[in-house]
Amino acid sequence: MERNRAYGRLRYATDEDFREKRLAEGKLPEVKERKRLTALKSSRKKRAEDPEGYRAKKARGMRELRVKNPEFAQAQNKNTKGWAKRNPGAVKVGKLARRAREIGAAGAFTQAEWHALLESFANTCPRCGRSDEPLTADHIVPLACGGSNDISNIQPLCRLCNCKKGTKTVRYNPWPTEGNE
């Protein structure tokens, strides 16, 4: 098996026709994709088993890489800025998660959960009924009062209503609320 693989690698490196054929068959990208998925699965498993350890290890590795290679750090800074512009939703979720971690709140919600929640509220602020404003993630029980960062403690509110709610604990039903129709 290992010999076959070595032979394949050698032939792939030296035989152009062979390379073309393999590429045309789409076999190589497939292998890469399979490897990528296996790696993804294993890193997801590690993350699920020990989220804090996984995060700390990743951050440590990245810091070392950035120190060792300033050019990489610079390119990464540029990339991150572009990515942040293209993914404002993910940035918000990340910022909330970070704040929750700093406070020591339990739980974390994903962007997919946030989008599903927005949909269940029909992208409408449940406090004022506006749907033309971007909605922000409000903690029903505020983090400062020991609330968690789990999706069960999140509701979408427009920025103004989020401000007005402040540190009160209020759970809103999707608009139009009962008796409000």
Ligand SMILES: [Zn+2]
């Ligand atoms: Zn509102």
